[in-house]
Amino acid sequence: MGWRIRNGMSISIWNDCWLLGFPVRKVTSSQSTQVDLVSDLIDMDERSWNIDLINPIFNEADIESILDIHMSNSNQNDILCWKGEGSGLYTNLLTKRVSISNFCPRCNQSIEDNTHVGRDCPYARKVWRLLDIRWSDDASNLCFKEWLLRLFMTHNKGKHICIAVTIWSLWFARNRIICEHQYPLFVAIVQKCRMYLRHFSIRTHVLAWWKPPLEPTTKLNFDVCFSYAHQKSCSGFIIRDSAGFVLGSGFIHTHHITYVFMAEALVILQGVHFAKDIGITRSTLESDSKKIT
Numbered sequence: 001m002g003w004r005i006r007n008g009m010s011i012s013i014w015n016d017c018w019l020l021g022f023p024v025r026k027v028t029s030s031q032s033t034q035v036d037l038v039s040d041l042i043d044m045d046e047r048s049w050n051i052d053l054i055n056p057i058f059n060e061a062d063i064e065s066i067l068d069i070h071m072s073n074s075n076q077n078d079i080l081c082w083k084g085e086g087s088g089l090y091t092n093l094l095t096k097r098v099s100i101s102n103f104c105p106r107c108n109q110s111i112e113d114n115t116h117v118g119r120d121c122p123y124a125r126k127v128w129r130l131l132d133i134r135w136s137d138d139a140s141n142l143c144f145k146e147w148l149l150r151l152f153m154t155h156n157k158g159k160h161i162c163i164a165v166t167i168w169s170l171w172f173a174r175n176r177i178i179c180e181h182q183y184p185l186f187v188a189i190v191q192k193c194r195m196y197l198r199h200f201s202i203r204t205h206v207l208a209w210w211k212p213p214l215e216p217t218t219k220l221n222f223d224v225c226f227s228y229a230h231q232k233s234c235s236g237f238i239i240r241d242s243a244g245f246v247l248g249s250g251f252i253h254t255h256h257i258t259y260v261f262m263a264e265a266l267v268i269l270q271g272v273h274f275a276k277d278i279g280i281t282r283s284t285l286e287s288d289s290k291k292i293t
C-alpha cells in the first residue's frame with residue numbers, strides 16, 4: 001500500500017511508504033526534525049518540490065526518488081492506494097476510485113496524454129492487437145499525429161474506419177473511467193469496435209443505394225427510433241439536392257410516444273415541418289420503408 005501525493009498533508013515523510021518503486025518504500029535518509037509531512041517539501045504556489053529544502057536533508061537515492069514523483073496539480077487530500085496489482089489498477093481506499101490527475105487511470109504507469117491513451121497504454125495495445133492493427137517499432141517513437149498518419153498510410157482503406165473507431169472507443173473508455181469510475185474490459189472495447197464497424201458497413205451499403213432526386217426537387221431522408229421503455233422517439237432528418245449536397249439535417253426527441261406506429265407517423269409530419277422550416281417547398285420524403293412525394 002502507498003500514497004498518491006496531492007497536497008502532502010496526510011503523509012509522514014519518515015513513517016509512510018511514499019517513494020515510488022516496486023514495492024513503494026520509505027525514505028532511507030536519517031530523520032531530520034526540520035520537516036515532518038510531505039507537504040513541508042512542496043512549494044504549494046509552484047506545485048513543485050522545494051529542491052533547496054530537499055537537497056540538504058535527504059541522501060542521493062531519496063532525492064532522486066522524490067524528484068521522480070510527478071507533482072499533481074490537485075491540492076486535494078492525498079490518496080491511499082494499493083500498488084502493484086496484477087490488473088494495473090489502484091484501489092482508492094479513501095475516495096473509492098477517484099482517478100489521479102495526470103497519470104493514466106487505466107495502468108497508472110505513465111503520464112496520461114493522447115499518445116498514451118491511444119497507443120502506448122498496455123490496455124490500448126491489447127485492443128489494437130485484437131483488432132489486427134499493427135505498426136512497426138520505429139512508429140512507436142513518433143508523436144501521436146505522425147503515428148496516426150503512418151497508421152493510415154500503412155493500412156488499406158478498409159482499415160481506416162477501424163482505426164478511427166478504435167481511437168474514438170479508447171478515448172470514450174478513458175472518459176468512462178474518469179467520469180463514471182467504470183473500467184471497461186479491453187475485450188468489451190474490441191466488441192464495441194466490431195459492432196460499430198458492422199453498423200457502419202450496413203449504413204455504407206444503404207448509402208450506396210441512395211439515389212439523388214431530379215432537379216429541382218430535393219430529397220428528405222428520415223428515420224426514427226422508438227423506446228417503449230422510455231416512451232420516447234427520436235426522429236432524424238437529412239435533406240439533399242440533386243447533386244447530393246446536404247441542405248440541412250437535424251433530429252427531434254419526442255416524449256410521451258406510446259407505440260411504434262405513433263413514432264412512425266410522427267416522423268413523417270416532423271419531416272415535412274423540418275423541410276418547411278428550412279425553406280424547402282418541393283421534396284421527396286424517403287426512409288428505409290416509405291417513399292412519399
Ligand SMILES: [Zn+2]
Nearest residue numbers: 104106107121
Ligand atoms: Zn495507461
